[in-house]
Amino acid sequence: MRIELVTVGDELLHGTTVNTNAAAIGRRLVDAGFELAAHATVPDEPASLETHLRRAIARADVVITSGGLGPTVDDNTRDVLARIFGAEKRRTDKRVLAYLEKRYRRKPWKPVLDQARVPAGTTVILNKVGTAPGLIFKSKGKTAIALPGPPRELIPMLERVVAFLRAFSAGPGVFAGTTLRTAGIRESVLDATLREVFPDIPGLTYGLAADLLLVDIRLFARRRTEQAARRALAKAEKLLRAHFPDEIYATGAATLEQVVGALLLERKQTLALAESCTGGLLARLITDVPGSSDYFRGGLVAYSNEWKQMFLDVPAATLAKHGAVSRETALTMAVNVRRIGGADHGVAITGIAGPGGGTKAKPVGLVYIALADANGAACWEYNFPGEREMVRTLSARAALNHLRLALLDASPTTTDTTASD
Amino acid sequence: MRIELVTVGDELLHGTTVNTNAAAIGRRLVDAGFELAAHATVPDEPASLETHLRRAIARADVVITSGGLGPTVDDNTRDVLARIFGAEKRRTDKRVLAYLEKRYRRKPWKPVLDQARVPAGTTVILNKVGTAPGLIFKSKGKTAIALPGPPRELIPMLERVVAFLRAFSAGPGVFAGTTLRTAGIRESVLDATLREVFPDIPGLTYGLAADLLLVDIRLFARRRTEQAARRALAKAEKLLRAHFPDEIYATGAATLEQVVGALLLERKQTLALAESCTGGLLARLITDVPGSSDYFRGGLVAYSNEWKQMFLDVPAATLAKHGAVSRETALTMAVNVRRIGGADHGVAITGIAGPGGGTKAKPVGLVYIALADANGAACWEYNFPGEREMVRTLSARAALNHLRLALLDASPTTTDTTASD
Numbered sequence: 001m002r003i004e005l006v007t008v009g010d011e012l013l014h015g016t017t018v019n020t021n022a023a024a025i026g027r028r029l030v031d032a033g034f035e036l037a038a039h040a041t042v043p044d045e046p047a048s049l050e051t052h053l054r055r056a057i058a059r060a061d062v063v064i065t066s067g068g069l070g071p072t073v074d075d076n077t078r079d080v081l082a083r084i085f086g087a088e089k090r091r092t093d094k095r096v097l098a099y100l101e102k103r104y105r106r107k108p109w110k111p112v113l114d115q116a117r118v119p120a121g122t123t124v125i126l127n128k129v130g131t132a133p134g135l136i137f138k139s140k141g142k143t144a145i146a147l148p149g150p151p152r153e154l155i156p157m158l159e160r161v162v163a164f165l166r167a168f169s170a171g172p173g174v175f176a177g178t179t180l181r182t183a184g185i186r187e188s189v190l191d192a193t194l195r196e197v198f199p200d201i202p203g204l205t206y207g208l209a210a211d212l213l214l215v216d217i218r219l220f221a222r223r224r225t226e227q228a229a230r231r232a233l234a235k236a237e238k239l240l241r242a243h244f245p246d247e248i249y250a251t252g253a254a255t256l257e258q259v260v261g262a263l264l265l266e267r268k269q270t271l272a273l274a275e276s277c278t279g280g281l282l283a284r285l286i287t288d289v290p291g292s293s294d295y296f297r298g299g300l301v302a303y304s305n306e307w308k309q310m311f312l313d314v315p316a317a318t319l320a321k322h323g324a325v326s327r328e329t330a331l332t333m334a335v336n337v338r339r340i341g342g343a344d345h346g347v348a349i350t351g352i353a354g355p356g357g358g359t360k361a362k363p364v365g366l367v368y369i370a371l372a373d374a375n376g377a378a379c380w381e382y383n384f385p386g387e388r389e390m391v392r393t394l395s396a397r398a399a400l401n402h403l404r405l406a407l408l409d410a411s412p413t414t415t416d417t418t419a420s421d
Numbered sequence: 422m423r424i425e426l427v428t429v430g431d432e433l434l435h436g437t438t439v440n441t442n443a444a445a446i447g448r449r450l451v452d453a454g455f456e457l458a459a460h461a462t463v464p465d466e467p468a469s470l471e472t473h474l475r476r477a478i479a480r481a482d483v484v485i486t487s488g489g490l491g492p493t494v495d496d497n498t499r500d501v502l503a504r505i506f507g508a509e510k511r512r513t514d515k516r517v518l519a520y521l522e523k524r525y526r527r528k529p530w531k532p533v534l535d536q537a538r539v540p541a542g543t544t545v546i547l548n549k550v551g552t553a554p555g556l557i558f559k560s561k562g563k564t565a566i567a568l569p570g571p572p573r574e575l576i577p578m579l580e581r582v583v584a585f586l587r588a589f590s591a592g593p594g595v596f597a598g599t600t601l602r603t604a605g606i607r608e609s610v611l612d613a614t615l616r617e618v619f620p621d622i623p624g625l626t627y628g629l630a631a632d633l634l635l636v637d638i639r640l641f642a643r644r645r646t647e648q649a650a651r652r653a654l655a656k657a658e659k660l661l662r663a664h665f666p667d668e669i670y671a672t673g674a675a676t677l678e679q680v681v682g683a684l685l686l687e688r689k690q691t692l693a694l695a696e697s698c699t700g701g702l703l704a705r706l707i708t709d710v711p712g713s714s715d716y717f718r719g720g721l722v723a724y725s726n727e728w729k730q731m732f733l734d735v736p737a738a739t740l741a742k743h744g745a746v747s748r749e750t751a752l753t754m755a756v757n758v759r760r761i762g763g764a765d766h767g768v769a770i771t772g773i774a775g776p777g778g779g780t781k782a783k784p785v786g787l788v789y790i791a792l793a794d795a796n797g798a799a800c801w802e803y804n805f806p807g808e809r810e811m812v813r814t815l816s817a818r819a820a821l822n823h824l825r826l827a828l829l830d831a832s833p834t835t836t837d838t839t840a841s842d
Contacts, residue, residue: 011630013457015448016600016637018441022462027436036434038473041443041460044628052459072612074628109609129807150631152807179437188530191493207465207495209432210571216437273722279708280701283722287700290776290809298728300721301694301704306763307719311732342727355711386550386573388711 001169003029004060005039006053008067008077009149012041020151021066025158027253030177032162033226034169044074054084057142062168064161067149069132071111078119078135081144085137087119096124096133103131125160129153136164143168176229180217180240182247183256183401187215197243204232212390213397214256249404256400257285263407264295264345271403272341273299274312274333276324276350277367282396297343302333312336323362325350327379330368334379338372345406346372349399351382353391367395371406378406422590424450425481426460427474429488429498430570433462441572442487448674449579451598454647455586465495475505478563483589485582488570490553492532499540499556502565506558508540517545517554524552546581550574557585564589597650601638601661603668604677604822608636618664625653633811634818635677670825677821678706684828685716685766692824693762694720695733695754697745697771698788703817718764723754733757744783746771748800751789755800759793766827767793770820772803774812788816792827799827 005025011017019041026036037060042052049068056063068077082088097116104112112131118124125134125145130153137144145161147154182190187210194206194217203222208215219236223229241248249259264271273283283299286292300311305324308314314332322328330350338346351367358364365386370379380402384394426446432438440462447457458481463473470489477484489498503509518537525533533552539545546555546566551574558565566582568575603611608631615627615638624643629636640657644650662669670680685692694704704720707713721732726745729735734757735750743749751771759767772788779785786807791800801823805815 009630010628011637011639012443013447013460014451014598014639015444015446016630016639017632018439018444020439022433023436023439025436026434030435037464037469039434039462043458048458072608072629073616109613112609152811177435187493188533192530195494207431208493209430209437211438216432218432218435218437275701278705279713279717280696280704280720280722281708283701284699284705287702287722287724287813288810292700293724293778296700296724298722298724298732299701300732301701301708301719303708303714303717303719310761311719311721340731357714389709390573392708 001034001062001165002037002060003034003062003064003165004056005036006056006063006065007039007041007149008044008049008065009041010044010074012067013043021149021154024151024155025064025066028158028162029165032165033174033176033229034162034165035175044068044076046076046080049076050080050084053080053144057084057144061141062143062145062165064145064147066147066154069135069146069148071109071115071131077146081135081137081146082119085119085121085139085144087121087137087139089120090117091120092116093118093124093133095126099126099128100131125157127153127157129156134160174224174226174229175220175222176226176233177218177220178233178237179252180219180237180248181250181254181256182215182217182244183213183249183397183404185215185244185247190215190217193243197239198236199239201232204236206236212393213401246405246408249401255288256397256404258289260400260404260407261286261289261292261295263404265291267407269344269407270295270297270342271345271347272297272337272343274337274346274348275299275301276303276308276333277353278349278392278396278399279303281392282347282349282399285396285400297341300337300341308333311340313340325352325362325366325368327368327370327381330370331372331377331379334370334372335377344373345403346370346377347399347403348372349395351384351391351395353388353395355388365391367391367398369395369399369402371402373406422455422483422586423458423481424455424483424485424586425477426457427477427484427486428460428462428570429465429470429486430462431465431495433488434464442570442575445572445576446485446487446579449583450586453583453586454595454597454650455583455590456596465489465497467497467501470497471501471505474501474565478505478565482562483564483566483586485566485568487568487575490556490567490569492530492536492552498567502556502558502567503540506540506542506560506565508542508558508560510541511538512541513537514539514545514554516547520547520549521552546578548574548578550577555581595645595647595650596641596643597647597654598639598641599654599658600673601640601658601669602671602675602677603636603638603665604634604670604818604825606636606665606668611636611638614664615661618660619657620660622653625657627657633814634822667826667829670822676709677818677825679710681821681825681828682707682710682713682716684825686712688828690765690828691716691718691763692766692768693718693758693764695758695767695769696720696722697724697729697754698774699770699772699813699817699820700724702813703768703770703820706817706821718762721758721762729754732761734761746773746783746787746789748789748791748802751791752793752798752800755791755793756798765794766824767791767798768820768824769793770816772805772812772816774809774816776809786812788812788819790816790820790823792823794827
């Protein structure tokens with residue numbers, strides 16, 4: 001079964017909106033054992049939209065679309081698909097109408113109520129977040145599944161899409177995939193090691209996706225049954241975990257911050273943060289995780305020297321002698337935020353994110369990361385490459401990874417060590 | 422001139438990576454007066470990649486590709502394009518080799534040094550961040566511009582791409598676009614107003630792109646000259662600014678946090694933050710802006726009640742009587758972080774982001790946003806829809822917008838008012 005995705009919208013081609021739907025759909029399909037054969041983004045303009053959709057429908061068994069279902073002037077996907085599938089007659093869908101009338105009781109807006117007039121012969125996927133229902137068009141062995149553009153409306157509908165694909169698909173070849181997530185190994189080193197140790201098994205392949213300190217190893221297996229494919233993946237995972245016991249932090253979609261959160265929860269320990277150059281980025285990552293209030297006490301974004309003194313008791317003499325970006329300041333910040341903030345672990349980051357503020361002695365990218373716990377404190381010095389956003393992201397991720405390793409390690413952080421990228 | 426984009430990579434189709442390159446390229450082209458006619462994402466596998474690339478090259482005058490240029494096992498774009506363009510012979514590019522040798526002086530890695538062996542007849546775009554150079558293939562009126570996948574390598578190369586397209590393009594029809602960014606109007610209201618007031622001028626069109634409190638109005642004009650297109654856009658902008666004087670916060674790509682930063686800088690005023698449910702998200706947005714240390718004193722992520730008392734002097738009685746999520750706590754946080762943190766403006770956010778923590782009286786989505794300045798303090802109550810990430814993003818953006826309006830407003834924040842979404 002060949003599945004293609006067509007995302008519709010000038011805002012995607014013009015780059016006003018980043019296309020997160022494509023990734024969300026791709027990931028959900030892979031998890032369910034399906035795979036996108038291709039993805040195209042096409043303009044709203046009806047004639048061009050129709051040409052592109054006809055082409056995709058000719059090639060594929062199932063075409064999933066997102067966008068262009070709304071009530072505004074540039075929404076054309078529904079009408080164009082209705083024309084292609086010869087479903088230009090409309091019927092009123094009672095469930096959709098009831099939902100819209102309830103939602104717009106106070107201020108009914110005619111173009112929105114028109115959303116209940118769906119093309120005859122289509123199956124409706126209810127939209128419980130927004131106004132445009134999803135629509136499944138079918139004719140002559142071809143299927144188009146039209147979904148709305150806003151991610152928070154589209155994502156809940158993907159379960160219905162997967163259920164449809166499962167019912168629709170047949171045949172013995174099953175594709176399954178998994179992802180092993182690593183932190184702290186270079187892509188080139190990982191690639192060289194994988195070429196050496198990874199067994200050459202037909203139908204078992206891997207790929208690497210690197211993103212600032214993190215590299216995902218994506219494993220794929222094609223077998224007669226899903227069970228067989230899963231067994232092949234489990235075997236490969238075991239081999240790789242033996243090679244990279246510290247570096248692989250998760251299987252699947254878990255993030256570094258989720259893994260750190262789970263470790264803190266398991267140990268019934270708490271965390272306090274003191275951030276300078278990352279400006280709240282690390283706190284934001286930690287609190288992205290639902291339930292983080294069970295282990296996260298709070299964070300200080302001490303962006304000015306006054307705040308470092310006032311809230312974190314960093315002595316004026318330390319700042320004067322060593323500077324705000326120094327091993328001494330980082331260690332003081334970590335130790336003090338742990339003590340003052342009443343937490344088991346203190347994490348501090350101070351550095352120069354750029355573009356301004358760098359000197360010859362302390363260039364942009366110089367970052368100190370410190371951890372403190374009941375047994376002592378440790379500090380790492382980094383010289384990160386890249387621009388502001390990259391330095392900030394690398395700093396926050398490196399801090400998370402140091403905390404993860406400290407939580408995993410039987411021996412606590414007792415020494416003051418230096419690392420370098 | 423028809424331009425198509427092909428982004429290469431299984432990680433994009435499988436959703437392991439969100440495709441931000443497509444948006445970055447689309448935006449840069451629109452700014453330069455060009456437009457992507459379509460965008461496709463295709464697999465790494467060479468045969469499928471070749472089919473897709475041949476198709477795009479047949480349709481378009483210029484095909485831009487991203488990804489698949491690296492030295493690892495799944496990088497095939499360079500070889501496939503070389504085959505399509507009959508450029509299979511290689512030459513050593515001396516500038517690329519010198520750059521790679523300098524960069525890998527300490528640890529030369531053969532597959533990387535091979536990047537200097539470029540297909541004969543191609544023009545090189547130097548990559549000053551990573552290892553894979555960009556390549557321009559040309560034959561029989563067709564052009565392919567191959568760029569590397571990592572955004573921080575690709576984005577600096579876009580200037581060379583735009584310069585190439587400018588030299589390549591000819592003819593009288595010029596397309597120009599601009600974006601007016603609004604905060605705080607519903608997309609449906611904006612659409613209805615635009616349908617009513619926007620003049621029906623041939624060649625002048627608009628589209629809306631909504632994203633959590635923010636709606637972008639994208640205006641496009643096609644005229645004989647770029648000057649004429651720009652004049653038409655300026656006229657339309659003037660009309661819309663007259664209708665939405667408070668809501669339009671920027672023309673172009675400026676973000677809400679950049680606009681707020683510029684206003685603070687202009688007024689030589691400073692800012693301190695006290696965040697609860699947003700957990701550092703607002704501080705992170707503020708410090709995303711280079712130079713924010715000139716006006717940002719710091720932020721407190723007071724995630725626990727203890728931290729609210731310890732660092733922000735919120736009385737235990739206030740927390741006991743009204744709760745951490747209340748108008749009283751929000752106002753105290755804003756007033757105190759301003760005073761203790763030594764800033765001109767204090768901003769506080771406290772709310773229930775979910776999924777846990779909601780009650781019948783205080784449901785998920787209930788958020789209080791407070792501002793304090795020399796003249797007093799004000800608080801707004803919101804009941805935001807959606808899940809954790811949406812509530813947090815809406816809260817941070819609403820706070821930024823309130824601060825922007827307070828900074829713009831001649832009359833300061835003296836009253837305690839209530840808003841509702």
